[in-house]
Amino acid sequence: MTKGANTSGTKPVSIKDVAKQANVSISTVSHVLNGTKTVSKPLQKRVMQAIEDLHYEVNMVARSLKSGKTNTIAVIVPSITSVFFPPLLKSIQTNANKEGYNVSVFGTSGDIEREKKYIQDLKSQWIDGILLSSCIDTSIPDTAGYIDSLSTLNVNGHPIPLICLESSVGPKLDAVVVDDENGTKCAVDHLLSLGRKQIAYISAPTSFSMGKLRRKGYLAALTEQGIPVDEKLMIEGDYSPFSGFQCMQQLLARNVPIDAVAVGNDQMAIGAMRAILDAGFRIPDDIAVIGYNDNFPSSLVEPSLSTVHVPKKEMGQTAFDLFIRRSKDPNVSPMHISLSSSLVIRNSTVPSVQTAWDLHSW
Amino acid sequence: MTKGANTSGTKPVSIKDVAKQANVSISTVSHVLNGTKTVSKPLQKRVMQAIEDLHYEVNMVARSLKSGKTNTIAVIVPSITSVFFPPLLKSIQTNANKEGYNVSVFGTSGDIEREKKYIQDLKSQWIDGILLSSCIDTSIPDTAGYIDSLSTLNVNGHPIPLICLESSVGPKLDAVVVDDENGTKCAVDHLLSLGRKQIAYISAPTSFSMGKLRRKGYLAALTEQGIPVDEKLMIEGDYSPFSGFQCMQQLLARNVPIDAVAVGNDQMAIGAMRAILDAGFRIPDDIAVIGYNDNFPSSLVEPSLSTVHVPKKEMGQTAFDLFIRRSKDPNVSPMHISLSSSLVIRNSTVPSVQTAWDLHSW
DNA sequence: CTGAAAGCGCTAACAT
DNA sequence: ATGTTAGCGCTTTCAG
Numbered sequence: 001m002t003k004g005a006n007t008s009g010t011k012p013v014s015i016k017d018v019a020k021q022a023n024v025s026i027s028t029v030s031h032v033l034n035g036t037k038t039v040s041k042p043l044q045k046r047v048m049q050a051i052e053d054l055h056y057e058v059n060m061v062a063r064s065l066k067s068g069k070t071n072t073i074a075v076i077v078p079s080i081t082s083v084f085f086p087p088l089l090k091s092i093q094t095n096a097n098k099e100g101y102n103v104s105v106f107g108t109s110g111d112i113e114r115e116k117k118y119i120q121d122l123k124s125q126w127i128d129g130i131l132l133s134s135c136i137d138t139s140i141p142d143t144a145g146y147i148d149s150l151s152t153l154n155v156n157g158h159p160i161p162l163i164c165l166e167s168s169v170g171p172k173l174d175a176v177v178v179d180d181e182n183g184t185k186c187a188v189d190h191l192l193s194l195g196r197k198q199i200a201y202i203s204a205p206t207s208f209s210m211g212k213l214r215r216k217g218y219l220a221a222l223t224e225q226g227i228p229v230d231e232k233l234m235i236e237g238d239y240s241p242f243s244g245f246q247c248m249q250q251l252l253a254r255n256v257p258i259d260a261v262a263v264g265n266d267q268m269a270i271g272a273m274r275a276i277l278d279a280g281f282r283i284p285d286d287i288a289v290i291g292y293n294d295n296f297p298s299s300l301v302e303p304s305l306s307t308v309h310v311p312k313k314e315m316g317q318t319a320f321d322l323f324i325r326r327s328k329d330p331n332v333s334p335m336h337i338s339l340s341s342s343l344v345i346r347n348s349t350v351p352s353v354q355t356a357w358d359l360h361s362w
Numbered sequence: 363m364t365k366g367a368n369t370s371g372t373k374p375v376s377i378k379d380v381a382k383q384a385n386v387s388i389s390t391v392s393h394v395l396n397g398t399k400t401v402s403k404p405l406q407k408r409v410m411q412a413i414e415d416l417h418y419e420v421n422m423v424a425r426s427l428k429s430g431k432t433n434t435i436a437v438i439v440p441s442i443t444s445v446f447f448p449p450l451l452k453s454i455q456t457n458a459n460k461e462g463y464n465v466s467v468f469g470t471s472g473d474i475e476r477e478k479k480y481i482q483d484l485k486s487q488w489i490d491g492i493l494l495s496s497c498i499d500t501s502i503p504d505t506a507g508y509i510d511s512l513s514t515l516n517v518n519g520h521p522i523p524l525i526c527l528e529s530s531v532g533p534k535l536d537a538v539v540v541d542d543e544n545g546t547k548c549a550v551d552h553l554l555s556l557g558r559k560q561i562a563y564i565s566a567p568t569s570f571s572m573g574k575l576r577r578k579g580y581l582a583a584l585t586e587q588g589i590p591v592d593e594k595l596m597i598e599g600d601y602s603p604f605s606g607f608q609c610m611q612q613l614l615a616r617n618v619p620i621d622a623v624a625v626g627n628d629q630m631a632i633g634a635m636r637a638i639l640d641a642g643f644r645i646p647d648d649i650a651v652i653g654y655n656d657n658f659p660s661s662l663v664e665p666s667l668s669t670v671h672v673p674k675k676e677m678g679q680t681a682f683d684l685f686i687r688r689s690k691d692p693n694v695s696p697m698h699i700s701l702s703s704s705l706v707i708r709n710s711t712v713p714s715v716q717t718a719w720d721l722h723s724w
Numbered sequence: 725c726t727g728a729a730a731g732c733g734c735t736a737a738c739a740t
Numbered sequence: 741a742t743g744t745t746a747g748c749g750c751t752t753t754c755a756g
Contacts, residue, residue, distance in 0.1 A: 012519045013747055025727040040725060060486040061432065064750035065422045065732050072466075080455070082450040083724045090443050095468055102483065106433075107455055121464065124422040156732095157374045241721040270662070271721050291752060297724070300632070302664035349553040359633050361604040362445045362659070376733055387743040392735060399736095402741060424733035427748050519746095 013054045014070075022050035064273035068156045072102045073123050073129040073323060074114060077165070080107040082239070083267065083295040084312070085133075087361065088165070091316025092131060099324065101128065106135060110135045116146070123155045129323045133165040137207040144217065148197040151334075161326035163319050168336060174326060176318045178335045182211055183308040183341035184217025185224075187290045188262050190306070190343055192225055194350070196288055202231040202247045202272055204264030204292075211236070214264050214292065232256045237268045244268025248275035258287055262347075266291035266298045266307055273301060273348065289348040292341075299358040303347035310341050367389035375416045384412035395420065426488060430518045434464045435491040435685060436484050438477060442469040444601070445629065445657045446674070447495075449723065450527070453678025455492060461686065463490065472497045480509070485517045485601040488559070491685045495527040499569040509612055509701075510534075513696075523688035525681050529572040530698060536688060538680045538699045539626045542572055545562035545670040545703035546579025548587075550624050552668070552705055554587055556712070558622035558650055559707070564609045564634055566626030576626050577655065600629045606630025610637035620649055623713075626658045629649045635663060635710065651710040654703075662721040672703050 015033075021347045024043055031037045032047045038048070050056070051152040064070045075092055077085045104127075108114045112135055122130060128152070136143060151172040153160040155253065164175035191199050199234040201218045204211035215234075222229055232254050237243035244263060251258060261276075263269035269291030272284060281287050283303055291298060298305035318337055326332060346355045377395075381388040386405055393399040394409045401409070412418070427624055438456055439447045455465045469561045471478045498505060513534040515522040557644070562705035563580045566573035574724050577596075580646075584591055598607035606625060613620060614637065623638075625631035627665060631653030635645060643649050645665055645669050653669040655659060660667035680699055688694060708717045 012517070012749090015751095016749075026750085027728080027752075036752080038725075043726080057482075057486055059488070059749050060483075060667075061488050062425045063751075065427050065731060066751045067747080068732085070423065081452050081724060086443040086448055089467075090441075093442070093467075102466060102468075102487075104464060105451075105455075107452060108462075111731090120419075121422075121731090124419055125464075126421070126423050134658065156568055177546075241724065243718075245721055251510060264738090270719070274719050274721065297662055298483070298660055300659055300662050303720075307755080357603075357632070357636050359607055360634065362443060362603065362629065374733090377735095378733075388734085389736080389744075393742090396735080400741075405742080421733050424748090425735080427733080427750090428735045430756060432749085 003087035012059075013056050014059070015056070017054055018047065018050045018056045021054055022046040033275070035216025040254040044090055044353070054185060068126065068158070070126050070128055071100055072125075072127055072128050073131065074104045074106060074118070075105045075131045075133075075165075076108060076118055076133045077133045078108055078110045078239075080105060083263070083297060084293055087312040087322055088316050092320055093316075095317050095320040099320075110136045112136055118151075119153070122152065123160065124156055127160065129161040129327060130227060131163045131319050131323065132169075133167065134169050135208075135341070136169065137205075138209065139207040143288075160331045161323050161330070162267040163322045163326070165315070165319055168210070171336075172334055174322045174334050174336070176315055176322060176339065177210070178310050178339045178341045180317070180341075181214035181217040181220065183292065183310075184214040184262065184339075185221045186217075186343050187292065187308050188218050188221035190345070191260040191262060191290060192221065192227075193286075193290055194288060196262070197227070197258045198233065198259045198262040199227075200251050200266050201235075202234040202244055202263040203234065204236050204238060204239055204268070211264060218262055230256065233258065237264065237271075239265055239267060241267040241274075245275045246271075248272035249279075252276075252279050254327040260284075260290075263289065263291050266293045266295045266305060268295060269305055269307070269348075270301055273303075273305065284347070284351060285311060286350050294344050296362045298344075298346070299355065303351065305350040305353040306346045307344050308341045309344045311339055315339055365432050373419075374451060375524070376421070377418070379416055379444050380409065380412045380418050383416055384408040396566035398459070401711045405581075413477045427438065430488065430520070432488050432490055434466060434487075434489055436468060436480070436489050436491045437467045437495075437527075438468045438470060438499045439495045440470055440472045440601075442467060445659060446655055449674040450678050452680055453675040455617065455678075457679050457682040461682075474498050475553045481512075481515070481589055484531055485515065486521065488517055488521065491523040491525070493525045493527055493528065493681050494531075496531050496568075499529065499567075500531070500571065501569040501684060502616075521692045523685050523692070525688070527677070527681055528599055529570050531571070533633050533698075534696055535700070536684045536696050538677055538678070538684060538701065539572070540672050540701045540703045542703075543579040543582065544577035544654040545654065545672075546576040547583045547656055548579075548705050549654065549668075550580050550583035550701075552707070552711060553624060553650055554583060556622070556646075556650060559589070560595065560619045561589075562613050562618075562620045562623040563597075564606055564613070564623060564625040564630055565596065565598045566630070568598060568602055571627060574705065578623055592618065595620065600625065601627055602627040603636075606633025607637045610634035611641075614638075617717060621652040622646075625651065625653050628655045628657045628667060631661060631667055631710075632663055635665075635667065643644070646709070646711050646713060654708050658720040658724045660706075660708070661717065665713070666717040668708045668711040669706050670703045673701055 147170045168175040235247045294309040500578040509532045530537040
């Protein structure tokens with residue numbers, strides 16, 4: 001009646017016990033378990049029966065030791081509480097489970113040493129693959145060695161597929177990113193189309209390719225319109241809402257006229273909104289704001305935040321697909337997939353549009 | 363110079379190779395690796411040197427097979443995207459890492475079959491422990507067998523510690539919960555103290571102890587004031603913001619006067635706020651709203667949402683401590699820890715209080 | 725179609 | 741203090 005849960009027993013039952021009970025050899029049991037070879041119907045029955053009777057369950061660690069596979073992949077991200085990652089993690093999890101993989105999640109808190117440590121540990125555990133949103137600061141010298149080591153991670157004599165998430169770390173590694181530059185350019189173009197002239201920019205850390213590319217998009221948009229770039233209008237945050245708040249305060253304190261601000265992510269944008277509002281300005285009448293990523297809080301704040309939508313679900317899916325692709329053939333050449341993002345216009349740039357709270361994804 | 367990353371190699375190097383290189387026995391290597399026995403300085407040196415030279419790294423899966431320990435715990439939650447869990451997961455992760463444990467996270471999407479499947483798989487993997495926020499519906503008969511099996515989970519001849527998170531599943535299991543009943547009572551008392559008489563309640567699923575207890579707190583508060591309970595004022599949601607929205611719409615459609623609503627969690631409360639506002643009522647002038655959990659979005663919405671604070675960090679910490687406690691002695695009697703919650707008053711009940719956006723935790 | 729046996733890499737009891 | 745050896749539970753040649 002109840003499922004074959006070894007619910008009470010104390011003695012571990014192994015393949016050996018099953019073999020004995022079924023009166024067959026140990027290898028026969030293994031073969032019916034894995035379908036590795038054809039086993040005659042009668043024996044098959046007996047084995048199944050014995051498995052049932054004994055409540056046998058395979059031991060994955062022994063199997064892993066033999067097979068070299070753990071059926072587990074790891075996802076390493078800077079923060080598991082940052083609102084951006086959970087949807088991504090969920091997507092990865094869903095896709096991985098579908099293919100029989102388990103997922104372990106690690107949060108580095110932006111500490112590169114912990115990132116390295118995790119990767120080291122993961123190798124020892126014979127992890128089947130790593131999806132990495134690295135917190136490495138590529139602006140620091142001597143970083144090349146680490147990046148290089150990532151592309152040649154190997155264990156048990158074979159390479160461990162490693163896929164970069166969100167931010168490409170090097171040309172030799174598979175990666176799935178969004179078209180950060182173009183997305184930001186669209187955002188700034190939108191501001192420009194609204195007639196804004198003094199557009200500030202709060203950047204995500206430019207020590208990462210993501211931050212660099214997004215800022216590049218900002219610059220490109222200005223340049224295209226022949227607007228001179230003013231360093232006074234640019235500042236760099238650290239992703240967090242509070243850093244956005246602080247950056248905006250500083251921008252405001254510089255006494256340069258500002259009628260709009262584009263921001264490297266939604267968290268900082270919301271922090272910036274707070275600073276603007278606290279300083280007594282109106283959004284967007286005095287200063288328009290646009291973020292990046294389209295996380296659910298952006299639909300909740302007042303006024304709702306315009307932003308650039310990033311397809312997190314698709315991103316997780318794609319990353320997992322890249323992992324599968326590389327597991328099948330470790331030698332395929334690295335693939336960089338850039339997902340396209342799209343503008344989401346809300347009230348922080350256009351007061352007249354109807355916007356609604358996102359009541360579904362959290 | 364560079365860390366001993368086996369960065370390029372192809373041959374797996376085992377303890378055997380180290381032994382040969384150092385010209386010692388395999389067990390000596392093991393002993394210096396684990397400090398299991400005292401090894402003479404010179405040999406120790408030679409072994410360390412060989413490890414260095416060969417870029418040796420322990421193989422955790424082989425070690426696990428032998429030792430029966432994987433140094434990994436699993437956390438199973440209904441949803442990894444729900445805003446409540448990430449802070450909890452982070453806390454668990456932090457504490458676990460400190461003690462040398464890795465954490466695997468699993469989201470069941472509220473599907474009890476997936477929950478069972480995960481647990482089954484985890485047993486095969488010889489997981490060291492499970493922290494479980496179960497999605498089992500205790501109102502369904504035949505559920506006892508499952509709960510019972512949880513308290514006797516065992517593998518490799520020894521029990522697997524299992525700790526219930528957020529919702530106690532049975533007296534035989536360790537659990538860390540919040541004082542749901544009292545917390546809700548305080549919330550409703552607050553509404554009462556504001557002079558509200560027609561207080562509706564949107565419940566979390568009452569098929570779980572958490573939902574039951576919180577509703578009980580609501581009833582207790584009314585009863586204490588001699589206010590008759592009106593079934594028309596009660597309804598049950600499914601945790602999600604959208605369900606809160608729908609529940610509130612239904613409540614409003616019942617044409618019973620309502621001047622306040624207490625809600626089983628913040629997500630539903632925010633959904634309910636949307637419904638109230640959409641229906642043209644003012645918050646809190648016409649209808650006051652209070653939630654539960656104190657997740658960051660509650661500070662962001664307009665008006666900000668009063669709620670009951672739940673210490674997620676402490677919860678993760680406590681759960682992990684319980685795990686450690688039970689690993690050390692599988693036979694200690696089950697411990698139920700109830701964390702106390704506290705009222706957070708914001709503008710959805712008291713317009714005059716100053717509230718600020720939470721800019722720090724997401 | 726079935727079984728015997730050799731390890732995967734490691735730990736730990738048991739010699740020496 | 742050091743070495744020898746027997747497995748942990750499983751997969752997978754290789755024989756029969």
